Amino acid sequence: MPPEDDKYSSNKAQNPRTEPHEMQQRLDDVQKRIDKMSPNDEKNLPNMKRVGTTRQSSGRALQVGSDLIAGVVVGGLIGYGLDVWFDTKPLWLIVFFMLGIIAGLANVLRSARILQKEQGELVASGELDLGQDLTEPQDDDEKD
Amino acid sequence: MATEQGAKEALMPNPMHQFEIKRLFNWELGGIDASFTNSALFMVLAVVVSSAFLILSVRGRNMIPGRMQSISELLYEFVRNMVRDSTGPKGEKYFPFIFSLFVFILVINMLGMLPLGHYSFTPTSHIIVTFALAALVFVGVTVIGFWKHGIGYLRLFAPSGVPWFMMPIIVPIEVISYISRPVSLSVRLFANMMVGHTLLKVFGGFVGVMGIYGIGPILLMIPFTALEILVAFLQAFVFAVLTSIYLNDALNMHDH
CATH class of the missing domain: 1.10.1200 (Non-ribosomal Peptide Synthetase Peptidyl Carrier Protein; Chain A)
Structure with missing residues (x-):
């Protein structure tokens, strides 16, 4: 050194x-x-890697919920705006509300994938609710 | 039951009281109420604390870092690796912004965890604060996208490999999805902070009401406080990660 x-x-x-x-x-x-x-040195940031091991489902619900709600709200607002503009009361609201739901679901899938990957890397060791699928199962004594 | 509840209500502090905005001194700016509030105070504090810490801790510039310098370097490398992994070499320029954003949110969240009684406040538990941050990111990323790719940035809304007859459905969905980014970014941070803080306050209220059995909620609050600190860190991290992912979309469009 x-x-x-x-x-x-x-x-x-x-x-x-x-x-x-x-x-x-x-x-x-x-x-x-x-x-x-130092080949195969995976021990950088030992403390940060364990962050998130006790993540609870309430956190996951908020995570998913915000994406879904954002899509629906934005879709609904665009639809409502178009309706006010063109004076076609419920038509665009209905159309964009549905598109908003789909966009919200797409958001959920996308950001879940992103966060799963990032947090999977962050918690490469140990179990993590959110990132279970992508983190390879490893034995960890600190599991409760 | 109702009267009993009413009596207990007096003992329990209102869990939403902690989110109240208080004016510290009044200030009118061209007809706009620009009073300095406790929210503003905590944001200024976060800037002062984080700047002071980062500047003072690396002032020694030791080859072998001390404790404080290690914390700063750890923080720096942590965000740096994250930005580099998600945006590649092109995103290097924007690292200072993402680092500032991350540290700002992290310090705000952590300052909000300090038990300062009635003075305790978390600006990120207000959606307007988180929305302002998210809107800054959204506008910045959109400007960068159009600046780098010109009008071609709009191809982001028409993913390749989609048959033409699907376009009328896919494009609006992609547009909604794009516009909803700042909304979900801000709602995520705000909801996490507000829910956690409210939950802690509700449990805290039980302690006073339950007398000797208040030990139960206290024991429950210990892990919840730890969890809340974890959430405070994780949400700052998530905000920074998503910002750099969005930045990556704008810089390297082909990845989308």
Whole structure:
């Protein structure tokens, strides 16, 4: 570790101001060296990884609910707006309300997939209600 | 039963009382009521606390970080990895914004968990605050999308591989889905914060009413408080993740 550190710090001292892409390159470089030194190091952020293990179904309900409601509300508002504009009272409201429900369901599926993936990575170890399908089952002593 | 309930009502504090906006000093700005409220105070506090912490903790710039510097670096790397994983190299420029957003929401949520009695307040438990944040993200992402792809950004609403006769249905759905993003983003954060805080207050109310048996709700409140802190963190994280996912849609359209 020490010789690598020296290389990095001397490098840093030479050009203190760097462009973002240079910075990126250098960081990737450093990352590569770190990876070489510690292969399969999954233990970064040990505390953060366990976040969410006790997630409850109420949280999941809110998660799903907000997406669904958002779709329905936005659909309904668009429909109502069109009705007021064209003076066709219930027609567009009904159409867009239904489309809103579908959009809401699409939202639920999409963001569930996103959050499942992200939180699955976040809680790569341990059980997680929300991300159970995508996190590979691992033995964890801290399960209750 | 009803009278009994009425008597108990006096002992129990109103669980919604904590969400009350109080004016700290009045201020009229061109006919608009721009008074400085407790909500504004907590947001200013969040900015001050987070800035002060991040600036002071990394001031040493030690090669081997101390405790405080470790926290800052951990926070930085955590958000950085998240942004890089979800937006790729193109999203690098927007990292400062997402980091600020994440830290701002996180610190607001955490400040709201401080037991300050009547002064305790969580701005994110008000939908207008979360909606303002979500609207900022929505407008920003939309502007970036049109700026990068021009009018071609509208292709986002017509996913490839969909037969033409489905378009009249798919396009409105996609448009609704797109517009509903800030709504769901803000409702999610607001609902999580408000529900958790209300629940805690309701349990807290039971403690006073139940006398000696109040130990029951107290024991129940301990895990719930822990859970609430978890939710405070997780919701800030979810907000930041979804922001970077939306940003990714705008930057790399082909992924959609």
